[in-house]
Amino acid sequence: MRWLVVALLAIGCKSKSEAPPAEQRPAISEGEFTRGRDACKAYLDKVCACTAPGAAQACTLAKALPDAMRVSLEVSQSPDSTPKDIALALDNVRKVSKECIEEIAKLPTIGCSP
Numbered sequence: 001m002r003w004l005v006v007a008l009l010a011i012g013c014k015s016k017s018e019a020p021p022a023e024q025r026p027a028i029s030e031g032e033f034t035r036g037r038d039a040c041k042a043y044l045d046k047v048c049a050c051t052a053p054g055a056a057q058a059c060t061l062a063k064a065l066p067d068a069m070r071v072s073l074e075v076s077q078s079p080d081s082t083p084k085d086i087a088l089a090l091d092n093v094r095k096v097s098k099e100c101i102e103e104i105a106k107l108p109t110i111g112c113s114p
Contacts, residue, residue, distance in 0.1 A: 026076075026083070028090050033073060036097025040065040043100045043107075052111030062103070069096045 044066065048059040075081055076089035107114045 026086050026090060028073070028076065028093055032097075033069070033093065036093060036100065037066065037069055039097055039104065040069060040100040043104045046104065046107060046114070047112060050107070050110070050112035054110040055112055058103075058110065065096055065100055069093055072096070 040062075044059070044062045047055050047062050050059075072089040072092040076086045076093070078085075081089065104114055
């Protein structure tokens with residue numbers, strides 16, 4: 001019984017394996033990130049310039065989108081990030097980019113021009 005406990009503790013105390021080298025880590029292309037960042041900036045500029053009643057709240061919310069993309073990219077590039085963290089961060093970059101593009105398309109529904 002004592003050996004079983006020691007064996008289980010040894011398995012549970014294994015050290016983390018090192019993060020994969022930079023060339024083996026998942027990444028997002030600079031072009032893909034730039035397109036997403038530009039889409040978020042365009043959405044932010046357009047919704048904040050709009051004077052429609054629903055635009056003020058949308059402008060406030062839109063201000064966080066570029067920062068969300070930047071922080072997610074930084075997490076994906078951190079040497080301390082695990083492969084799972086990197087994948088989640090890159091997925092978030094893509095989701096935010098998609099949201100910005102979709103929100104630009106929805107601008108006419110709140111009374112703003114796209």
